[in-house]
Amino acid sequence: MALEKIQLDLVAPGQEILVAFFRDVSASASELLQKQLFARNPAFEYAFIDATSIISRAHLLSAVFNAVNAAATDSLRTPNVHSEIVISLGPNNNISDAYRRWGIQAGKTSNLIVVKVLPTTSSESDPSSPIPSSPEQVWAHLKEHLQGATATPLTDDELSKTTDWAAKIRKYYKLNGVPALDAIKDEVAKRKEMERMVIMAMALREL
Amino acid sequence: MAVSSPEGQGQFPLPKILTYPSSTPPTLITQGAEGRVYKTTHLDPSRPCILKYRPPKPYRHAILDARLTKERITAEAHVLARCAREGVPVPAVYATDPRAGWMMIEYIDGVPVRQAINEFLGKRPETDQEKVAAEETDNVPLIELLRRIGATVGGLHGTGNVHGDLTTSNMMLRPFSTTIAAEGSKARMVEGDVVLIDFGLATQSSSEEDRAVDLYVLERAFASTHPRAEKLFQHVLDAYEKSFKKAGAALAKLEDVRRRGRKKSMLG
Ligand SMILES: Nc1ncnc2c1ncn2[C@@H]1O[C@H](COP(=O)(O)OP(=O)(O)O)[C@@H](O)[C@H]1O
Ligand SMILES: [Mg+2]
Numbered sequence: 001m002a003l004e005k006i007q008l009d010l011v012a013p014g015q016e017i018l019v020a021f022f023r024d025v026s027a028s029a030s031e032l033l034q035k036q037l038f039a040r041n042p043a044f045e046y047a048f049i050d051a052t053s054i055i056s057r058a059h060l061l062s063a064v065f066n067a068v069n070a071a072a073t074d075s076l077r078t079p080n081v082h083s084e085i086v087i088s089l090g091p092n093n094n095i096s097d098a099y100r101r102w103g104i105q106a107g108k109t110s111n112l113i114v115v116k117v118l119p120t121t122s123s124e125s126d127p128s129s130p131i132p133s134s135p136e137q138v139w140a141h142l143k144e145h146l147q148g149a150t151a152t153p154l155t156d157d158e159l160s161k162t163t164d165w166a167a168k169i170r171k172y173y174k175l176n177g178v179p180a181l182d183a184i185k186d187e188v189a190k191r192k193e194m195e196r197m198v199i200m201a202m203a204l205r206e207l
Numbered sequence: 208m209a210v211s212s213p214e215g216q217g218q219f220p221l222p223k224i225l226t227y228p229s230s231t232p233p234t235l236i237t238q239g240a241e242g243r244v245y246k247t248t249h250l251d252p253s254r255p256c257i258l259k260y261r262p263p264k265p266y267r268h269a270i271l272d273a274r275l276t277k278e279r280i281t282a283e284a285h286v287l288a289r290c291a292r293e294g295v296p297v298p299a300v301y302a303t304d305p306r307a308g309w310m311m312i313e314y315i316d317g318v319p320v321r322q323a324i325n326e327f328l329g330k331r332p333e334t335d336q337e338k339v340a341a342e343e344t345d346n347v348p349l350i351e352l353l354r355r356i357g358a359t360v361g362g363l364h365g366t367g368n369v370h371g372d373l374t375t376s377n378m379m380l381r382p383f384s385t386t387i388a389a390e391g392s393k394a395r396m397v398e399g400d401v402v403l404i405d406f407g408l409a410t411q412s413s414s415e416e417d418r419a420v421d422l423y424v425l426e427r428a429f430a431s432t433h434p435r436a437e438k439l440f441q442h443v444l445d446a447y448e449k450s451f452k453k454a455g456a457a458l459a460k461l462e463d464v465r466r467r468g469r470k471k472s473m474l475g
Contacts, residue, residue, distance in 0.1 A: 009247070010248070010249075012227050021273055066302055098284065178292050180294035197292065201313075203302050204300060
């Protein structure tokens, strides 16, 4: 099973955070997933994220942490923790912008990150329910709807292969003309600093 | 008022977030008037962080208290973000929860500049040979640190921010990524980049007066924390002068501020 269970520090107990990363997602699959998402089908309650807008695990997981904390403190800005993960990737509270920039794009997203926050306290999972409620069911459900896609380990190395720095990261987080970045010549160091700026922009989203 | 005992950690209830499971247990670093500072981790152990927590003040009206807490955390986080973008060395902000009264910032792996300077000054030359050398060159690494402090403060002022509480306790010394001085040498003690912390009283300002007050506060704090190095403080100001365009005007203003300070202390 290529579904990863993520242990994040300082997250309220009673839930598990599951992530998966798929490459070669077909246009029809991304269309179907976005359609189900917009229809608010409870069986498709996931954070579907376009991986080209993601820098690294720390970038992604910072958003997950912020969203899970918002849920734990009753301060969600969006209907649920999954939509909150998407909005948490942005530097402001514009929901439709966040969906367009970080969310799955029908027919376009071929590198897809899926995050599922699953309560562990829920009563016995009902095998006949259409709503996946265990890691095994989540994985089976994703595999069913992402046939032909390649499950890929969610590592910084893999993520960095498809990050769109110029058209997405730099633009979405307003990193052009930032003195701290322009002062760095080494490309690796510059990207590390951009990751720092991005996480900071997300941390200040609500302020 | 209750004073914390050294093992006083158990005396304070932890902020809720720090009661959740974590790969490393949180440790209390300081307990100040405004709040508490913990060392913990952001996401996982590879990201050590500081959690600054402002607990509710029971003597203040709850709604007012919540608003003030939120405003202060917001203000501090904004200054940090502005400085970071401008390239002033400060900790990054990792996460904030102003309603719960905390913010997580990057952990700077080093010692406060106060400690580095005092350790440097405390270590006396031991052999005769060292004593001779000391007269001439002993203070060079310290002077270099003082110059880095001046340049960093100038960098901050040049971006239109003032700190509000400049002391050598509110600066960390982050070891250079490649060390220069020999392991165990005196010079090594004061080697590193100066990183400014504790922006709780910082404001956006480009006024000469505010800049001069920042320098004056640092000058006074320096004299009382490091009396043996008081005469070297001028090196901070020399480097400051070269660090941004309007530095000269702020230094001229510093003369006024000092005069007012002396008058005030004479009137007692
Ligand atoms: N980002 C940081 N990295 C490492 N240590 C820190 C950091 N921030 C604060 N500290 C430590 O905690 C102490 C108190 O933090 P500070 O922000 O100055 O709060 P206070 O308002 O209590 O003075 C500092 O003197 C320093 O030793
Ligand atoms: Mg302090």
